[in-house]
Amino acid sequence: MADAAVHNAHPPGFAHQFEDMEQQREAGTLGMWVFLVTEIMFFGGLFACYAVYRALHLQAFELGSRLLDVRFGAANTAVLIASSLTMALAIHSAQTGKRKSVVMFYLALTMILGAAFLGIKFTFEWRHDFLEHLVPGFGFEVRPEWGAVGHHVPMFFCFYFFMTGLHALHMIIGIGILTVLTIMASRGRFNEQYYAPLEVTGLYWHFVDIVWIFLFPLLYLIGGHYAMGGGH
């Protein structure tokens, strides 16, 4: 295993502390999985608080949920799932030794879809919320028609902005990493043997996607159930 020849040969992208490429790839992948565990705990803190407050202020949370425009959320869900597909295709094309332009195409498409998500989020949705005075800390107005639970509605919007904001931050970081990967791909760094950075970034991108898959129903859909005559 301590093969000096392998160690000294330095294939592209190989780091000195590892014995071989296989060990390096496994370490990178495990590292990302461990990182995603920390991310789960990071978001998990917020989800736990959401659960507690939803139990405490059920009606206010339903009210707040119905104030969100589900069409924006649904559109963004579609955009994000599509971006996960293009991300997977980018990895697959590197893995199967496709031309670098193919890899770059899928990476660029992933970035465009990510940017589209952020565009919908910031320029349409958050602007709309701001004009409707639904942003806590920035001129939030409790409306009389919300009734007795109205003063708890800002709590829902705190969660809405903290959770989607944190998610958007992860999207921005992801797009930054994808930019670096696209440059690496344009220099022909990836091939059938060496595509670990793509694979590891893919894990991250899919994770951010999955967080949204939880956020979408918890924020947008959960009030609708009662609006259609269910619940109490």
Added chain:
Amino acid sequence: MSTAVTDMQPGAPPESSRVHYLNANYGIKSWLLTTDHKRIALLYLGSITLMFFVGGAFAVLMRLHLIEPQGALVEPDTYNKLFTMHGVMMIFFFLIPSIPATLGNFLVPMMIGARDLAFPRLNLLSWYVYIVGAIFTLYAAISGGLDTGWTFYTPYSSSFSHTQVVPVALGVFITGFSSILTGLNFVVTIHKMRAPGLTWFRLPLFIWAMYATSIIFILGTPVIAITIFLLGLERLLHIGIFDPAIGGDPILFQHLFWFYSHPAVYIMILPGMGVMSEVVTCFSRKKIFGYSFVAFSSMAIAVISFLVWGHHMFVTGQSIYAGLIFSVLSFLVAIPSAIKVFNWTATLYKGSISYQAPMLYAMGFIGLFTMGGLTGLFLASLATDVHLNGTYFIVAHFHYIMVGGAVMAYLGGIHFWWPKITGRMYPDGWARFAALVIFVGFNLTFFPQFMLGYLGMPRRYAVYPAEFQVLNVVSSAGASILGIGYLIPLIYFIWSMRYGPVAGPNPWGAKGLEWETPSPPPTENFDEIPVVTEEAYDYANPHTGVARG
């Protein structure tokens, strides 16, 4: 630490011309841009030593103030800042990184026969992240300080305190990521980079302790990060999820805070337990008694530590049934800790014991940690906790764990591996003397606080009734002895880097891969990766247990 040993004494062995990690290259850049885990360990060592003495200075001022019942030194508001900054510095910037970031960083790759950690650049990043967090906190300290207590309880911290909540919160938030990166690096390294033949149950118990600690880093630290982040937002925007005005619950903050901060106690003590297993076996020349019990008890502590946070909240209005369950679970977590104490003691039995400085710290640890642990059971019992909560009994209890336990183990570990780190020996007589001074000073400082707490003196008060003065003066006298005890090693360690006798690869005759390589080690640790052929701590077998080639 960049002034570390570079030139050798006349008459030193010919080894002096050897290239090792300290003399491989020179200059400030070779340190600030290094990815060598050993150099990063030294960067951390320098930084946390600084923070230790800053945090210690706050403690000195506190103990001086408490010499007189009406307070001898500062205004009550300033006193609040003293104990807060002492806690923040010592917990987040010294104790949590202490053993993992210094000894862990240095030893994890060496003990498992690897050239470096899996992600050397992340390792360097973690140090920079730590430094940025430390700068925010030091800035807060000199620009007015913080008076919320290190626990940041809402709504005082979010709405009412007029001190530097946001810079300190930011500092703690940022520093958390250095812990996360260290934990991630250790887990991947231990999983993927062990030398051939080094199976999980041949690993040194220090590695098991680091692994368990890393799990807490990974699972716990993100939760405090998001909690502190939410607190900072609430402070800045004047609206947030702990704000009662919109239906928020300040107690929820305490739940989230302790969900991390109780496991954080085990972040501080587990690495110390790892050091103990190494030192006790070496200086009693015996295999550890019950290897797998010690290993699994680390993992058990890591898991159970996440289920006991409610014992900090027995009197804050959580349900009595939750209190009962948390009480039972807190008793449970004492079991693996006790297993370790029994096993170290059993290891000593019929061992060939020698009392070098590291062993004196280890002996101190066993006694002091046992006292800290047993008094913890008083606090885990619902009824006695009602009486003792918020008194000096708590202060004494956690200082017995964190100073009597974690700091003693840290110092023992530094003394044990110093010859490996620097290639030099420190003066053994002074080191033993310092160990005794620290032990005496520590007990004189904190044992009276058990009595004060039992008698009902509340913690965090700048004044106290005159009847408590004698015990407070004893405690302050002990603190000054303790302070001197901490300065002595600082002096002889710095002295030894230049003037200490050359140590050789294995001055203690210890087992373990880190002793199989020269001191100081070469940059890549091993000229060739060793093959391990024996169990850990096989002191009965005089051979090295490493196959070459």
